[in-house]
Amino acid sequence: MAKSRREYFRKTRKTRLRELKHSKTGWCGMAAALLAAVLFLVSVIVSFASSGDAGVLAGSVSLIGLVLAAGALALGIMAVREPKIRPIPPRTAIILGGILTVILAGLYISGIV
Numbered sequence: 001m002a003k004s005r006r007e008y009f010r011k012t013r014k015t016r017l018r019e020l021k022h023s024k025t026g027w028c029g030m031a032a033a034l035l036a037a038v039l040f041l042v043s044v045i046v047s048f049a050s051s052g053d054a055g056v057l058a059g060s061v062s063l064i065g066l067v068l069a070a071g072a073l074a075l076g077i078m079a080v081r082e083p084k085i086r087p088i089p090p091r092t093a094i095i096l097g098g099i100l101t102v103i104l105a106g107l108y109i110s111g112i113v
Contacts, residue, residue, distance in 0.1 A: 023085040029075030029093030032068045036100050039065035066104040072097030 043062040047054045076093030079085065 020084055020086045023079045023082050023090060025075050025082065026079035026085060026090035026093060029072045029079055029097065030089040032075060033072035033093045033096035033100065036065045036068035036072060037096060039068065040100055040104065062104055062107065066101065066108070069097045069100035069104060073101055 039061050043054070043058040043065065046061070047058045050058075072093045074097075076090045076097055079090035080087070080094065
């Protein structure tokens with residue numbers, strides 16, 4: 001047994017992290033969230049380049065981004081519920097997917113895009 005509690009946790013930290021697995025659902029959600037962020041940036045750049053008159057192109061790109069962001073949010077929530085997984089990819093999917101879903105849905109409701 002270790003001399004102190006700190007020494008025990010220092011020795012077992014790597015062992016505890018090895019027991020956690022990577023969630024495929026979490027990684028898919030994170031990839032979808034990053035792709036949605038890229039599509040959002042593309043639609044913003046296209047809209048600025050055409051002086052706000054991008055029309056169907058920016059609307060369709062951001063609609064695809066909205067669907068991907070909502071899917072990333074759902075995949076992230078499903079991945080967090082899995083037992084013994086590494087938490088960073090699902091949390092990234094939830095945070096980025098939620099933010100992009102709110103922004104893109106707000107743009108559509110207000111009629112900007």
